[in-house]
Amino acid sequence: MIAAPSLLGSMYGHRELVAELVKRELRDRHAGQLLGALWAYGHPLLLMLMYSLLFAYVFPTRVGSGGHPDFAVNVLIGIVSWLAFQDLLARSTTVLTAHASLVKQIIFPVVVLPVKTAIASALPYSIALLFTIGYAATGGTLTFMVLTVPFLIAIQLIAMIGVALILSALGIFFRDLRDIVTIFCTVNLFAQPILFNPFATPSWMNWVFHLNPFSYQVWCWQDALYFGAFQHPAAWIVFPLGAFSCLGIGYAVFTRLQHGFGDAL
Numbered sequence: 001m002i003a004a005p006s007l008l009g010s011m012y013g014h015r016e017l018v019a020e021l022v023k024r025e026l027r028d029r030h031a032g033q034l035l036g037a038l039w040a041y042g043h044p045l046l047l048m049l050m051y052s053l054l055f056a057y058v059f060p061t062r063v064g065s066g067g068h069p070d071f072a073v074n075v076l077i078g079i080v081s082w083l084a085f086q087d088l089l090a091r092s093t094t095v096l097t098a099h100a101s102l103v104k105q106i107i108f109p110v111v112v113l114p115v116k117t118a119i120a121s122a123l124p125y126s127i128a129l130l131f132t133i134g135y136a137a138t139g140g141t142l143t144f145m146v147l148t149v150p151f152l153i154a155i156q157l158i159a160m161i162g163v164a165l166i167l168s169a170l171g172i173f174f175r176d177l178r179d180i181v182t183i184f185c186t187v188n189l190f191a192q193p194i195l196f197n198p199f200a201t202p203s204w205m206n207w208v209f210h211l212n213p214f215s216y217q218v219w220c221w222q223d224a225l226y227f228g229a230f231q232h233p234a235a236w237i238v239f240p241l242g243a244f245s246c247l248g249i250g251y252a253v254f255t256r257l258q259h260g261f262g263d264a265l
Contacts, residue, residue: 007111007161007251014112021116022123044083044128051076052135070139071197074226076132078194078218080125085160085214086185088121092164093171093178100265110261111254114164122157129153136225143228152220159217159243165250169257172264192218213242 011018026040055072095117102108133149136142171177193201193209201209209215219235230236 007247010109010111011115014109017109018112018116018119021112022120025116025120026123040124041127044080044125045131047083048076048080048128048131048135051079070141073132073136073139073141074198074222075194076135077221077225078192080128080132081156081217081221082189082192082194082214083128084122084125084156085163085217086189087125088118088160088164089167089181089185090178091117091121092167093181095164095168096172096261097175097265103265104262110258111165111251114168114254115161117168118157118160118164122153122160132225141226141228145224145228145230148220148224152224155220155240155243156217158247159239162243162246162248162250165254166246169254169261172261173257188212188214191215193222194218198222213238216242 029040052072055075092114095113096103096110099113102113103110129149133142133146136146167177167181189195191208191212192215196205216232216235216238219232220239223229223231223235
């Protein structure tokens with residue numbers, strides 16, 4: 001799509017502004033707290049520690065025929081990828097209204113606001129991803145597929161930017177969108193192949209998973225760090241295509257509605 005190179009070129013031109021806005025957002029989220037921005041990274045790490053203890057020791061689950069004994073890795077990588085996206089969904093609907101003074105300035109490149117929100121939502125979970133990779137190594141599920149991790153990071157970030165562009169633009173005109181997204185985030189955790197045994201999932205749940213676009217992201221991550229093979233080859237096609245399509249559609253929606261942002265605010 002033409003929109004994707006145009007947006008990426010704009011982001012490169014404003015890379016210093018985006019970096020400063022990301023730094024400021026991470027700092028402001030925990031302003032006044034003793035550890036400050038360290039909480040942005042500490043919170044995801046604590047969640048990973050909790051989930052690893054829960055699924056490895058409290059509720060240990062053995063899956064498959066012996067090839068994939070540690071179900072915790074399957075859960076952890078699904079949780080990491082989803083929580084980063086969930087954080088974005090929760091914040092992107094109000095990012096423009098929260099920066100109304102900047103949006104109303106004609107010379108300010110408004111498109112950087114949803115982009116910095118996507119990056120600021122993904123960045124804290126980098127420490128959780130490193131923890132999961134280390135856990136997968138100790139659990140024996142790490143293979144050459146770990147080399148696909150940089151690719152998956154890039155594709156997920158592209159998808160997150162696309163979603164942020166759509167929700168931020170629509171959030172100005174539909175203020176109820178935030179509440180709808182909050183409910184969706186709560187329900188969607190259980191509509192993805194994260195907490196379910198991949199070898200003993202009911203057939204009707206598989207239909208739910210295939211209809212859920214977020215499942216393809218999770219399947220790719222699980223292939224990379226849990227199955228250690230292209231267990232879901234279709235997901236490796238759907239996820240990148242969906243990400244770039246989302247970016248193109250998001251940029252088109254954002255630029256189409258941008259002229260009305262000032263009046264709506």
